[in-house]
Amino acid sequence: MSIEMQSIRTDQATDRSLPRFGYIGAESACGGSGQAALYEDLRTLDRFSARVRFAKNETIFSEGDHAGHAYKIVSGVVRLCKHTQDGRRQIADFLLPGAIFGIIDRGEYGFSAEAVSDVVLVSYPRTQIDRLSATKSGVLDHIFEALTEQFMVMQRHLVVLGCQSAKERVASFFLLLADRSRALPGDRLDLPMGRQDIASHLGLTIETVCRAIAELKREGIVVVPSMNQIILKDSAALRRLAEGQHYC
């Protein structure tokens, strides 16, 4: 990891080459309208924030680490995961630009955060967040909303892991990704994560993910122009799959 800027000054002019805080918030893909207000409050934290970079596959923090910072994604993709003692892992979620993470955790992080691609983050010290939330009551409110959002995401994912077949899981995943990317039907969708990551997210093996995608391809439901892109040709069919209605 590399820290690029420890802006003690409130100078907004530094580093114009990358999008500023507010802009990211506006194009955020991972939250409802409530998130926007959170970003506004967090902007107060700007003076204590630092811009940090992580290379692909670098660990941002590990489960159990002291939760000293919360992060916001400027660019790139982050995975939140849990590792078991015997080397298995479960990816709880993928986070896209605009998403905030590590803000839930108090004391220790409850999961590990790793860079799926090269990422640029803004980090906020926990102490400052707590100070701000103590004075401005709205802040806690907004953090709360973010947490609720994450909660909903996980509940949906529980259903995926508990009830769905491999093909249904992949369908659900594509739809979730399309939704978060604000992609329109027929758009070319980015797949920033590898097949193994998708597998670890869906509780499958990499081979099973490949086969599921291949089958969707054969059925004309999706088109795969390149390894890291996908086009949802028939999102209605995907939705039928994801909702568990087997159509014959």
Add this chain to the structure above:
Amino acid sequence: MSIEMQSIRTDQATDRSLPRFGYIGAESACGGSGQAALYEDLRTLDRFSARVRFAKNETIFSEGDHAGHAYKIVSGVVRLCKHTQDGRRQIADFLLPGAIFGIIDRGEYGFSAEAVSDVVLVSYPRTQIDRLSATKSGVLDHIFEALTEQFMVMQRHLVVLGCQSAKERVASFFLLLADRSRALPGDRLDLPMGRQDIASHLGLTIETVCRAIAELKREGIVVVPSMNQIILKDSAALRRLAEGQHYC
């Protein structure tokens, strides 16, 4: 469901036959020490609370309903679940006496709540909770903590559903239950929910759950005195299973 008491009065003497609010909090099984403080704050809500009963398998509220109330379990067990269109369901969690639920949700409930056994609840109007949390900053803080706790529970469950075999899942479930029931090693543990519920929670079928339990029984790891009870004879072995270390 039946409403028994709409105590507009602050009269603490009514209905002494059942444990009072504070006692339940003290013996709560579903939260850390932070929960205790939450109960104290919620006690302020007592005057707006109502005691309600639900019979076994009755629905307390459904996913998508207007989230007008939060509930606290006085006695009995509640399951939180999601139903899919084609009739499958995923039980996200079981809640024991002392647990609070429906407090996360704003607007609409994100899951259904159903009575596993006959239950007695105390209900709190959402409007009063919001009013209280607006004036007493500590309340939101404590709700936040409860939410964080629930979040951790779900994260662990994600690993169970995503990574573990049937036997490992059942082991994890028994350990979780023992932990929440404050059971000591060797204690007789209550299994208030049926096998089908356990299956729906673990993403398995009822037959697979039976077979997993039977195997644990054969290995002497657990003893099953009756259908609704279980004794963890070798919780170390269970822990090895649950943590995914296959021992040979």
Add this chain to the structure above:
DNA sequence: CGACTGATTGATACGTCTCAAGGATAGTGG
């Protein structure tokens, strides 16, 4: 007691995992 519900056990089918080989892609250095 008989009927009912839920639990258990067995036999078989199916889906996913595992192992193995081959193919695509990106990055590296000549």
Add this chain to the structure above:
DNA sequence: CCACTATCCTTGAGACGTATCAATCAGTCG
């Protein structure tokens, strides 16, 4: 620019675990 390499993806064959279907058993209630 082209091998060369490493990494990831894809596909196939067979093994394994869980689901499914069916029958029996146990506990409960009228």
